[in-house]
Amino acid sequence: MAILVLEDGRTFHGETYGAEGETYGEAVFNTGMTGYQETLTDPSYHRQVVVMTAPHIGNTGVNDEDQESRRIWVAGYVVRDPARRASNWRSRRSLDDELRAQGVVGISGIDTRALTRHLRERGAMRCGISTTETDPDALLGRVRQQPEMKGADLAGEVTAMQPYVVPAIGEKRFTVAAVDLGIKGMTPALMAQRGIEVHVLPATATIADIEAVDPDGVFLSNGPGDPATADVTVLQDVLERGIPYFGICFGNQLFGRALGFGTYKLVYGHRGINQPVMDRTTGKVEVTAHNHGFAVDAPLDAATETPYGTATVSHICLNDDVVEGLELRSADGTLKAFSVQYHPEAAAGPHDAAYLFDRFMDLMGDNT
Numbered sequence: 001m002a003i004l005v006l007e008d009g010r011t012f013h014g015e016t017y018g019a020e021g022e023t024y025g026e027a028v029f030n031t032g033m034t035g036y037q038e039t040l041t042d043p044s045y046h047r048q049v050v051v052m053t054a055p056h057i058g059n060t061g062v063n064d065e066d067q068e069s070r071r072i073w074v075a076g077y078v079v080r081d082p083a084r085r086a087s088n089w090r091s092r093r094s095l096d097d098e099l100r101a102q103g104v105v106g107i108s109g110i111d112t113r114a115l116t117r118h119l120r121e122r123g124a125m126r127c128g129i130s131t132t133e134t135d136p137d138a139l140l141g142r143v144r145q146q147p148e149m150k151g152a153d154l155a156g157e158v159t160a161m162q163p164y165v166v167p168a169i170g171e172k173r174f175t176v177a178a179v180d181l182g183i184k185g186m187t188p189a190l191m192a193q194r195g196i197e198v199h200v201l202p203a204t205a206t207i208a209d210i211e212a213v214d215p216d217g218v219f220l221s222n223g224p225g226d227p228a229t230a231d232v233t234v235l236q237d238v239l240e241r242g243i244p245y246f247g248i249c250f251g252n253q254l255f256g257r258a259l260g261f262g263t264y265k266l267v268y269g270h271r272g273i274n275q276p277v278m279d280r281t282t283g284k285v286e287v288t289a290h291n292h293g294f295a296v297d298a299p300l301d302a303a304t305e306t307p308y309g310t311a312t313v314s315h316i317c318l319n320d321d322v323v324e325g326l327e328l329r330s331a332d333g334t335l336k337a338f339s340v341q342y343h344p345e346a347a348a349g350p351h352d353a354a355y356l357f358d359r360f361m362d363l364m365g366d367n368t
């Protein structure tokens, strides 16, 4: 037996799934039909309780290849109908066992459609899951004492403490300093495939740490928490020096803030693997993977002059016109820096946006 209580008091009764105990986090929903292992191990989900809208979860078990980081980060996991047995040639253990082994409290057997509709209407909100508490009011009291996602500074809790290098595959073309704010493993992997030697640096990296690797480009990763809490002076130093810059998700929000834009919290966010985005620089529409609860507040149809160049919104989400990408050009129109709010590393997700890694190569001076 387990209960899930939302901060507005709505309560769901279900079964224990994963570890026993009690957990709290921001309740958010993910609409991906596949890729639960990548979702669970995405550090951007730190402090979030993830509700899967796909009703049947765990079918392919857990393998040793698809994790995006060293552990599961979600604070809690909500599914409707867990697979009774895992079946896949790569599967090593069941998802239930993996959640239990990593101490992740979950709940199954609840109406995830009703829960998702509630979150769509009322917005992402704090929640608690408990396998030990039987009184929803008592749990509700504790839920309301938890910190909100707005104002949460979390990158320091997920970043690598020590720098490390992901070597280029084949001939080395470029060196990139990648600041780990909660980086997913597929990002350096896709860079390495293109001949980039990736120096992954802790979130606390200074401009001196970045310059010490003599990078051809700088990258800021995805990551958990409210972008309004992060310090953007290091990124502003990067832009001032004219070092080519590429950012993903949190790295897009920080790029926005470095350029002088604000960020705000979306009502329920974008989390899934089939979100339509238009690249306004080419007019092409791509189907993309998302995981963001905040967004950049920038004018959609006007260029903005910044101390570093002219900034424009390069990508928008076709569902709701949310800013999905930014670019910075010099007075002669040359691209200097860019970022996207979504996930070209596509783990999980479609590969439509992989061209952005090639765009980064071009930005660093690739002429092939």
Ligand SMILES: NC(=O)CC[C@H](N)C(=O)O
Pocket: 044, 221, 222, 223, 224, 225, 226, 227, 248, 249, 250, 251, 291, 292, 293, 294, 295
């Ligand atoms: N995946 C991410 O980088 C998420 C960025 C930020 N934490 C948000 O929720 O919007």
